[in-house]
Amino acid sequence: xxxxxxxxxxxxxxxxxxxxxxxxxxxxxxxxxxxxxxxxxxxxxxxxxxxxxxxxxxxxxxxxxxxxxxxxxxxxxxxxxxxxxxxxxxxxxxxxxxxxxxxxxxxxxxxxxxxxxxxxxxxxxxxxxxxxxxxxxxxxxxxxxxxxxxxxxxxxxxxxxxxxxxxxxxxxxxxxxxxxxxxxxxxxxxxxxxxxxxxxxxxxxxxxxxxxxxxxxxxxxxxxxxxxxxxxxxxxxxxxxxxxxxxxxxxxxxxxxxxxxxxxxxxxxxxxxxxxxxxxxxxxxxxxxxxxxxxxxxxxxxxxxxxxxxxxxxxxxxxxxxxxxxxxxxxxxxxxxxxxxxxxxxxxx
Numbered sequence: 001x002x003x004x005x006x007x008x009x010x011x012x013x014x015x016x017x018x019x020x021x022x023x024x025x026x027x028x029x030x031x032x033x034x035x036x037x038x039x040x041x042x043x044x045x046x047x048x049x050x051x052x053x054x055x056x057x058x059x060x061x062x063x064x065x066x067x068x069x070x071x072x073x074x075x076x077x078x079x080x081x082x083x084x085x086x087x088x089x090x091x092x093x094x095x096x097x098x099x100x101x102x103x104x105x106x107x108x109x110x111x112x113x114x115x116x117x118x119x120x121x122x123x124x125x126x127x128x129x130x131x132x133x134x135x136x137x138x139x140x141x142x143x144x145x146x147x148x149x150x151x152x153x154x155x156x157x158x159x160x161x162x163x164x165x166x167x168x169x170x171x172x173x174x175x176x177x178x179x180x181x182x183x184x185x186x187x188x189x190x191x192x193x194x195x196x197x198x199x200x201x202x203x204x205x206x207x208x209x210x211x212x213x214x215x216x217x218x219x220x221x222x223x224x225x226x227x228x229x230x231x232x233x234x235x236x237x238x239x240x241x242x243x244x245x246x247x248x249x250x251x252x253x254x255x256x257x258x259x260x261x262x263x264x265x266x267x268x269x270x271x272x273x274x275x276x277x278x279x280x281x282x283x284x285x286x287x288x289x290x291x292x293x294x295x296x297x298x299x300x301x302x303x304x305x306x307x308x309x310x311x312x313x314x315x316x317x318x319x320x321x322x323x324x325x326x327x328x329x330x331x332x333x334x335x336x337x338x339x340x341x342x343x344x345x346x347x348x349x
Contacts (some may be wrong), residue, residue, distance in 0.1 A: 016339070021310050042146070049329065078220075087200050087224040089110045089241060091185045092121025093300055094284025095315075097307025098167050102314060105268040110179045111222060115205045115237055120166040122232070127298025133162035137260045139301030144307070146172065156299075165300070181326050186237075188219050190227070190244055190280070197279035199223035224279035226279060226314045231296065233257055233270035233285040242282060242290040250277045257295045265296035272304045275313055282308035289343040 037158045086102060088095045091114035102110050112119070118181065126133040133142060136152070140157040143150055144166050150157040160164055173179055186208040189201035192331040211217065229241030234256060245251045269287045276282045288295060294300055312322040321328035 005107075021174060027238075043200060067333060079283065081109065081180055081182075081222060082111045083223045084111050085224065086110045086228060087222050088230060089200060089284075090114065090121065090230035090232060090284070091116075091119035091181065091183070092230060092232055093123040093303035094168070094172060094307040094310070095228070096120070096123075096166070097178060097304045098228055098283055098310045098314075099228065099304045099307075100169055100173045101308045101311035103179050104176050105320060106176070106313065108120065108178060108315075108320065111224070112179065113185050113187050113202060113222075114181065114182045114183040115126060115208070117184050117205075119170065119181060119183050120163075123166045123300065123303070124163050125167060126162045131161045131163075131258075133159040133165055133336050134299050135159065135301045135304070136262075136299055138303075139305050142301075142304045162300075175346045180226060187240070190241070190248075191223065192248065192250070195278060196249070197227050197277060200227060208302060224319050226281065228281045228314060229286055230284045230310070231286050234289055239289040241284050242286055244275070245277060245280070251290070254290055255292035257285070258292055259279075259294060260297050261294035262296050262299055265294040266302035268293040269296065269302040270305050273309045273313070275317065279317075280307060281310050281313050281317075283307055 035285075048225035056269070085108045088099050088110065091099075095112060095114075095120070099110050099112050102108055120126075123133070125131065134156055135155045135158075140150065140152075143157065143159070144164070145163070148165055148168050149158060150159045150249050174181060182202070184205045185202055186205045187200040188203050188208055190197050191201060199222050201219045201221055203217065209215045227241075231240045232238040239254065241250065242254050246254050265288065268291070272285050272287045272291050272293065274281065282290060284303050285295070287293065287306065309324075314323045315322035315328075316324045323329070
């Protein structure tokens with residue numbers, strides 16, 4: 001019985017964490033074909049509804065219980081992630097892709113800091129106010145891994161709405177137990193010890209935006225073994241990580257991104273994704289800011305693959321198997337170990 005349960009839990013864990021083999025480094029994945037629900041299951045759900053919509057009533061609850069549930073869980077998360085493995089600053093397409101790739105290793109705890117109430121950055125739209133998202137090949141393999149449908153052309157694919165990518169990757173990522181998204185939280189500064197970035201200084205975004213309108217509101221902190229900065233290109237809150245590195249003398253300059261050149265930009269952003277100073281990895285459009293690379297405009301493949309590369313750089317920094325130094329093949333995932341809830345014994349996943 002214990003062996004059967006362990007096998008079942010192992011399969012569940014692998015399905016939860018891996019979905020498909022990683023697309024990183026060009027591993028082969030098959031295009032996703034959605035499964036259609038059977039007519040029987042549709043009939044069953046309609047003929048046996050779980051409640052009566054004509055006489056619906058909620059279970060009673062005290063207002064204080066709602067408050068306590070939210071407060072207790074949030075404060076528990078703050079305690080848990082006050083000292084963590086990886087902090088990712090910025091939940092745009094690069095930051096989310098980085099977190100998704102990292103979270104496949106359940107031994108690593110990941111905190112995502114996003115100043116906006118709504119994570120996703122510019123990936124809710126495909127460009128200007130248009131809906132479709134263009135992704136140049138071979139980055140479409142990441143979409144296959146996420147099971148996102150697209151229209152295919154010779155050298156690129158098109159997702160019918162950018163929000164489909166953003167909502168899909170967030171739903172898969174946030175379901176994983178080793179990830180916490182702190183949205184409406186700003187990274188106001190870096191923790192630096194002995195020339196190494198060792199975490200971030202945080203505050204609630206509304207407080208951070210109103211420091212000039214009230215008396216001083218001191219921040220909080222998150223220590224981390226690795227910080228991944230994915231703040232995006234320059235703007236009101238963009239490129240804040242590399243700009244802070246310059247202001248404290250850890251780097252010499254932030255030249256800013258050059259004019260648009262999609263072909264040069266996307267390759268450069270992935271190629272130049274790296275640990276820019278000890279303890280801090282830069283990914284996404286923030287890479288263009290620090291290296292003076294061209295902007296890429298409304299194509300998103302570089303954000304996804306740069307995020308994946310940043311994840312494997314973080315794995316390398318943590319001494320974990322990764323594709324950067326060849327300790328993890330793109331076709332082989334780390335083995336996971338789980339405890340059998342019934343037998344209390346450890347088994348290989």
